[in-house]
Amino acid sequence: SYVLSQPPSVSVAPGKTARIPCGGNNIGSKSVHWYQQKPGQAPVLVINFDSDRPSGIPERISGSKSGNTATLTISRVEAGDEADYYCQVWDRSAGVLFGGGTKLTVL
Amino acid sequence: QVQLQQWGAGLLKPSETLSLTCAVYGGSLSGYYWAWIRQTPGKGLEWIGEINHGGSTTYNSSLKSRVTISVDTSQNQVSLKLSSVTAADTAVYFCASGVVHYFDGWGQGTLVTVSS
Numbered sequence: 001s002y003v004l005s006q007p008p009s010v011s012v013a014p015g016k017t018a019r020i021p022c023g024g025n026n027i028g029s030k031s032v033h034w035y036q037q038k039p040g041q042a043p044v045l046v047i048n049f050d051s052d053r054p055s056g057i058p059e060r061i062s063g064s065k066s067g068n069t070a071t072l073t074i075s076r077v078e079a080g081d082e083a084d085y086y087c088q089v090w091d092r093s094a095g096v097l098f099g100g101g102t103k104l105t106v107l
Numbered sequence: 108q109v110q111l112q113q114w115g116a117g118l119l120k121p122s123e124t125l126s127l128t129c130a131v132y133g134g135s136l137s138g139y140y141w142a143w144i145r146q147t148p149g150k151g152l153e154w155i156g157e158i159n160h161g162g163s164t165t166y167n168s169s170l171k172s173r174v175t176i177s178v179d180t181s182q183n184q185v186s187l188k189l190s191s192v193t194a195a196d197t198a199v200y201f202c203a204s205g206v207v208h209y210f211d212g213w214g215q216g217t218l219v220t221v222s223s
Contacts, residue, residue: 031208031209033210035152035210042213042215043201043213045210086151088152090207090209094167095156095157095165095166095168096142096144097154098151098152098153101151
């Protein structure tokens with residue numbers, strides 16, 4: 001079955017750039033979507049179709065894909081960016097799949 | 108953007124059936140996918156299944172034998188039933204919506220605890 005792999009945690013200092021990878025076999029052939037989830041809240045879509053930002057999402061947040069890895073990049077990280085981040089794809093066999101999530105810690 | 112409000116029983120005994128409803132405000136069910144997604148305490152997100160605007164359903168294979176997702180267009184509601192629950196089904200359950208297979212609308216979440 002298809003698996004999306006994310007590191008459990010990423011730490012970054014305020015003002016720096018955070019990069020959160022999401023690995024999957026042949027992920028280049030799939031559209032990758034990203035969600036931000038803060039404690040006690042529902043997830044919020046921050047990137048769809050690899051690199052598109054929904055309305056209201058700051059330009060500091062971007063998405064990219066290369067080889068077997070999609071990456072969520074948060075520039076000029078702020079304390080308010082501290083959250084869990086999940087990647088997600090649609091697989092024809094398995095349906096909707098989420099990565100295990102990455103906890104972003106702002107130092 | 109549509110607003111989703113969900114409700115249902117929060118405490119179940121093993122073997123009972125989980126039943127949750129998600130009301131859609133500010134739009135119709137047409138043209139969207141409506142999904143249920145759960146999150147076990149301290150863990151990640153698990154897709155349970157979805158129904159599209161045509162009424163076709165797709166379920167997570169690991170839950171398929173126990174899940175039913177349906178829509179009531181007259182009430183603008185989407186429902187989830189999960190039968191024969193066990194402690195492993197204890198989770199926060201979310202309804203979610205999207206035009207394609209991603210979700211830009213989410214309900215507030217409902218904690219369902221299964222305990223004898």
